[in-house]
Structures are given as C-alpha cells and as structure tokens.
Amino acid sequence: MQYPKLFSIAAICTVAASAVFISVLGAAAPAKPKPLSSYDPQVKAVLAKMTLEEKVGQMTQPDQEALKDESDIESLFLGSVLSGGSSDPKEGNSLEAWTNLYDKYQKRALKTRLAIPLIYGVDALHGHNNVIGAVVFPQNIGLGCTRNPALVEKIARVTAEEVRATGIQWTFAPCVTVPQDIRWGRTYEGFSDDPKVVKELGEAAVRGLQGPDLSNPLSLLACAKHYIGDGGTTFGTGMAGKSPLDQGDTRVDEPTLRRLHLQGYLTTIAAGAGTVMPSYSSWNGVKCSASKQLMTDILKGELGFQGFIISDYNAIDQITPDYKKAIEISINAGMDMVMVTERYREYVKDLKELVKEGRVPMSRIDDAVTRILRVKFAMGLMDKNRSQLADRNLHKTFGSAEHRMVARDAVRQSLVLLKNEKKTLPLKKTVARIHIAGKNADDIGNQCGGWTIDWQGKSGNITTGGTTIRAAIQAAVAKGTQVTYSADGSGAQGATVGVVVIGEKPYAEMMGDRKTLALDAADVAAVKNMKAAGIPVVVVLLSGRPLIINDVLAQADAFVAAWLPGTEGQGVSDVLFGDYKPTGKLAFAWPRSDEQLPLGTATTADVLFKNGFGLKY
Structure with a gap:
C-alpha cells in the first residue's frame, strides 16, 4: 500500500x-x-x-x-x-x-x-x-x-x-x-x-x-x-x-x-x-x-x-x-x-x-x-x-474503551452453558441479594491465566486494568440489589441466588502439565457451602481446559464454562444476566474422569459433554 x-x-x-x-x-x-x-x-x-x-x-x-x-x-x-x-x-x-x-x-x-x-x-x-x-x-x-x-x-x-x-x-x-x-x-x-x-x-x-x-x-x-x-x-x-x-x-x-x-x-x-x-x-x-x-x-x-x-x-x-x-x-x-x-x-x-x-x-x-x-x-x-x-x-488508543468492547464481546461469545435447571439463568438484576463466592470471583490474575504480565501468569491484582467478575456483577445489578461475598461460600443464607466462581490458578508451559484434572478441594467446598444455604447455585468455571467436575456439576443449578476470559469480566456478567444469550459451543470433548484421558479428536468414549455441546436460554 x-x-x-x-x-x-x-x-x-x-x-x-x-x-x-x-x-x-x-x-x-x-x-x-x-x-x-x-x-x-x-x-x-x-x-x-x-x-x-x-x-x-x-x-x-x-x-x-x-x-x-x-x-x-x-x-x-x-x-x-x-x-x-x-x-x-x-x-x-x-x-x-x-x-x-x-x-x-x-x-x-x-x-x-x-x-x-x-x-x-x-x-x-x-x-x-x-x-x-x-x-x-x-x-x-x-x-x-x-x-x-x-x-x-x-x-x-x-x-x-x-x-x-x-x-x-x-x-x-x-x-x-x-x-x-x-x-x-x-x-x-x-x-x-x-x-x-x-x-x-x-x-x-x-x-x-x-x-x-x-x-x-x-x-x-x-x-x-x-x-x-x-x-x-x-x-x-x-x-x-x-x-x-x-x-x-x-x-x-x-x-x-x-x-x-x-x-x-x-x-x-x-x-x-x-x-x-x-x-x-x-x-x-x-x-x-x-x-x-x-x-x-x-x-x-x-x-x-x-x-x-x-x-x-x-x-x-x-x-x-x-x-x-x-x-x-x-x-x-x-x-x-x-x-x-x-x-x-x-x-x-x-x-x-x-x-x-x-x-x-x-x-x-x-x-x-x-x-x-x-x-x-x-x-x-x-x-x-x-x-x-x-x-x-498509537498510545492514544492503547487499552481504549473501544478495544475493551471487542474483548467484552469475545468473552460473551466464548462462554458455554453446560447446565441450566429450572431456568436458573439468566439472573434478574432486581433480586434482593446475590451472594458471590470462590477464589476466582475477584481475581483478575486468575481470570487472565498464564502469559499475562509474567510468563506463568500470577494470581491477584496484576494491574492490567479490567474488571473482575465480582465487580462486573456488582456494577450490573439494580440499585436496590445487595451483593455479598465470601471466598469459601459461607454466609449465603438468606440470599436469593449464589454465584460461585471456581477453577484453576495461572500456569503456562511445563508448570501447567497435570496428571489429574480434579478440582481443588477449596473449590468443591465453596460450592458445597453455597448449596447448603438452600438457594439456587450458579457455578462459573475459569480454566484452561475441561476439568473433572462431576460432583460440583450435580450440586449446581446452572453451570457455565468461562475458560480464561481475560480482563473484561463484564462479558461474563452480560451472559449471567441475559444481556447476551449464550452462543458458545465446546471446542473440546469434556471427560467424565481422568481414566478417560487422553480423549483426542476421534474419541468414542462416553464423555460428559461432546465437542460442540452448548445450551441456550
């Protein structure tokens, strides 16, 4: 040119x-x-x-x-x-x-x-x-x-x-x-x-x-x-x-x-x-x-x-x-x-x-x-x-609102709805109280994953800008809706609905290899604690691959695979509240157990979810 x-x-x-x-x-x-x-x-x-x-x-x-x-x-x-x-x-x-x-x-x-x-x-x-x-x-x-x-x-x-x-x-x-x-x-x-x-x-x-x-x-x-x-x-x-x-x-x-x-x-x-x-x-x-x-x-x-x-x-x-x-x-x-x-x-x-x-x-x-x-x-x-x-x-447009909107749209389109009983999702912005839990709910580092500021990534406030899922939910609800939080899922009694954000911490090559894909015990406990409150529970999983989720999936009324969405957590809240209806389809087969691994493209195993699976509202 x-x-x-x-x-x-x-x-x-x-x-x-x-x-x-x-x-x-x-x-x-x-x-x-x-x-x-x-x-x-x-x-x-x-x-x-x-x-x-x-x-x-x-x-x-x-x-x-x-x-x-x-x-x-x-x-x-x-x-x-x-x-x-x-x-x-x-x-x-x-x-x-x-x-x-x-x-x-x-x-x-x-x-x-x-x-x-x-x-x-x-x-x-x-x-x-x-x-x-x-x-x-x-x-x-x-x-x-x-x-x-x-x-x-x-x-x-x-x-x-x-x-x-x-x-x-x-x-x-x-x-x-x-x-x-x-x-x-x-x-x-x-x-x-x-x-x-x-x-x-x-x-x-x-x-x-x-x-x-x-x-x-x-x-x-x-x-x-x-x-x-x-x-x-x-x-x-x-x-x-x-x-x-x-x-x-x-x-x-x-x-x-x-x-x-x-x-x-x-x-x-x-x-x-x-x-x-x-x-x-x-x-x-x-x-x-x-x-x-x-x-x-x-x-x-x-x-x-x-x-x-x-x-x-x-x-x-x-x-x-x-x-x-x-x-x-x-x-x-x-x-x-x-x-x-x-x-x-x-x-x-x-x-x-x-x-x-x-x-x-x-x-x-x-x-x-x-x-x-x-x-x-x-x-x-x-x-x-x-x-x-x-x-x-070009510094003028670096990290701009227009660029972040592209990322927010990408988050919306990437989410995969795996379960939605009793039409738990979308949530209403006008409910009395939403209780949020999980180690990944308010952690921008976990939300971004590896290859973010550091080679292996890092948990916590890695100062990349952006919005955590907890902050995005807080910003989305109506003025009269109360949003409470506990990392372990405790204190959910009396809430209208609970949202638990669980999953992996950041990793990259070498350090990210695992022999088992089981969830952390703290993640399982957070969902269990939320469920014990007797309220509908939405689980959002942040991960760099499908994990073994059977026990947690059984306790969840709705389950969303959000992968590693990056800095724009509003894209997750957009889907949770129905401002954007889920369109994502799994790009990998999802195993029931570690014993099924490796699956690969041509798997004939009785998997939990097939490549291409994804529910709509």
Whole structure:
C-alpha cells in the first residue's frame, strides 16, 4: 500500500487503521497476500553487499534481557531481539517503558553499516499481554468456542494495533496446535482438539495480525506455531522431572500427523504468515528443530512457505549436548533464525566457524538471510524514507474503551452453558441479594491465566486494568440489589441466588502439565457451602481446559464454562444476566474422569459433554 509522502506517520497510521478495520468488519474481501519472493530483486541487491558476519547476525535473535552489552546489536549486526515471557524493561511494564525499550534498541541497529533494522519479537498471545494496561482477550480455548473467525480476526487486529503502539513488529502467534491430551499445560493456547476449527481460526488470526498488506504501519508479523505435533505428545515423554507432556514425543505415523497437526499450517501459510516456529517436541524421536523433512522438505518445499523459520527459546540446545553440532544440524535442516537468548555470542562464533569449515554451506546461509530480508522488505523495514521508531500517536488508543468492547464481546461469545435447571439463568438484576463466592470471583490474575504480565501468569491484582467478575456483577445489578461475598461460600443464607466462581490458578508451559484434572478441594467446598444455604447455585468455571467436575456439576443449578476470559469480566456478567444469550459451543470433548484421558479428536468414549455441546436460554 502506497501513501503520499506528505502524510505524517500519524496520518498514515490513521488511514491504515481505518482501512484494515473496514476489511475486518466485512466491507471488503480479504486481499491475497503478495508473495514474499516478489521482493527477491531488492533482497539480492542487499545480500550482495553483506559480509559473512552481517549474514550470521541477521540469523541471530537473543533475548534483550540477556544482552551482555547493548553495543552487541551493532558489533554483531543482530537481525532481531525478543522479549520472552517475563523479559521486561528494567523501568517496569508500562506502555512508555516498552516503547522506550524498542526505540533504544532500534536506534542502535540503524547505526550499522547497512542500517538493517531489527525485527522485535514478543509473545502477544491474547493481546499485548506483557504490558500493563493492555486489553487482555480470552485465551484461544475460549475463542475456539465462539466458532467465529470474524471475531478472531478483529481481536488480532486490535492486538496488532496495541503491539505496534510500542514499536514492536512481530508476535509469536497464532498457536495452531491441536491438543489431543488436555492434561497438557498449553491446552488453552489451542483453539480446539478439532483441526477443522483450528484451520479456520488460525487463518483468521493471521489475517487480523498482518492485515491485507504487511507494509501497513499497523501490520504485525505473525508466527504460526509450534510446528508440528506439539499437541500430540505421548504422556510420559515430556521433560524429565518437570512435565509429562510438554516438549515430548508425538508418536504417530505421517498420515495422522498430516490429518491432525498439519492442517493449521495449510491455512496460515496460505494467508501469508511470514514466520513459522518449530516445536520443542519431537516427531517419532526426532526433534522438530532438527528435522530436514519437516522444515525443508514439507514446509518450504511442499507447502511453498517463503518466509523464515524461527527456533523456539533455546530449542536447538536440546538437539545434542555438543552445541556447535546442534547449530550445524538445525541450520542445515532448514532453521533460518535462532532464538539463542543468552548464548548468542557463542552461537555467532560457532556458526561462522561452521561456514568456514564447510560444514554449513554458504548457500544455506544465503537462503536463510534471503528469507529474513524478504520479510523485512515486505514490512517496509528497509524503506529508508520511513521511520522505524515507534509511532507514539498509537498510545492514544492503547487499552481504549473501544478495544475493551471487542474483548467484552469475545468473552460473551466464548462462554458455554453446560447446565441450566429450572431456568436458573439468566439472573434478574432486581433480586434482593446475590451472594458471590470462590477464589476466582475477584481475581483478575486468575481470570487472565498464564502469559499475562509474567510468563506463568500470577494470581491477584496484576494491574492490567479490567474488571473482575465480582465487580462486573456488582456494577450490573439494580440499585436496590445487595451483593455479598465470601471466598469459601459461607454466609449465603438468606440470599436469593449464589454465584460461585471456581477453577484453576495461572500456569503456562511445563508448570501447567497435570496428571489429574480434579478440582481443588477449596473449590468443591465453596460450592458445597453455597448449596447448603438452600438457594439456587450458579457455578462459573475459569480454566484452561475441561476439568473433572462431576460432583460440583450435580450440586449446581446452572453451570457455565468461562475458560480464561481475560480482563473484561463484564462479558461474563452480560451472559449471567441475559444481556447476551449464550452462543458458545465446546471446542473440546469434556471427560467424565481422568481414566478417560487422553480423549483426542476421534474419541468414542462416553464423555460428559461432546465437542460442540452448548445450551441456550
């Protein structure tokens, strides 16, 4: 997309935002992305000027927190930096601090001989979730229950705008995993256990993040991950002593791998995703980051992927204990950029030596750098007439009411009504008294889950803004209605109705794997205490996966699966009070017991609720 040169950056962003939002709202058909290889003439001209040191630098991505000296950006010609899940500015997690951090590093990159800008990566998985005040959307498992690609695209577009407000141009999303064992701690990062749902919503996320044209100043580079089979690992093959499933081995034949786990890549690559991240996990004993078959033969060859492959965080370290050998294996297999975090100096030295020793051919280096530069040209990063610093005019809409309304609507559509006896729901706003209970009723951290401010997430007031479910109910009721609260469900006697908000505390990869999916004893007790008051009881479950709920379900008059809804708790109260009637449908099968696990897509087990189940009022 070309703009008149007399436009300021602020004006360009305003025009761009308007154009993309019109597309998202359905006024125009999605544009077919321009092939990245179309930039090869410009790429070749730059590549011809580059030294081996500059080429290897482009293939290097340390964590900014691990930089031993900021001048390494210049001296090593680094092509990228990232902020991992808890890698924040030293000054704190504010919008201003993040923007200053990006500008500081980008200014250094622009001082290099060829002035090739950095591309900065971050895990913006459900909004710009590292930054205080950002809108935090429902996790993907909830979005899968909406079955609404237009909504997912709109969420991704808002996320893109909030990330670009900090200058950052790249998110490691969408995750197009197809989890087959919900004991896996990353289940909530997947839209569904059904590849058909993942195909549709993953494609929509890429369209929203990148927009119709990567050169748009509001486009955010997408990264389809984790290629491939991350959601299909066999229980007990994960990280020894840490996780029974995470980073494990997916033991399936190739037709099964393609049928279940490749589908999301077919659509995200067709939609123009500029990067792909291989999984930590293995396929039949071979690390994905070491597989030439997966990265070169299938992804780049068969699927025609023209962007670049970025490794996961220190993933190549797991290939073999000999670090230099691990680099050789991964680069020759097709890895283009390596997320090396702390060992970046060693990696640069080793890769240069491997080239000089003839163990990594220069043709492989040139292919990797060509792919990286294709993306940088496509994004307008190589445009000398365009500022590569953050557009701080975008701060005006960061965390705005309009953005929060998109999130609130997403919460409404993600909720699944599993039980509603005697028409307990919707609640009336004019009842005499509502008693609220449960550890998750008034906890914004639990409501958001993992990958929120901290890598693993955190309970309590994590200062992201937003509204807890308790506060949302309090704000929704009529003036004369009393709202009382106790964490354990006590004191409910005399109330008209009780609402108990139970479920999991935040977690992310590794720490989230569980052998049993039983509810916490405190959650069961809170529901029991509420029921003992002899009043109708509504249970709202916040979780990153289906849990074993049989006993609690039997005591509940109404039961709502609310997943991990994010900052906008009003979306939950909207459904509870009938301002929005429930439309969500389960994206995963719901087990009766741990003994039924793993279920997977093709389960024939007598489950508690089937994939696709969801009641209406």
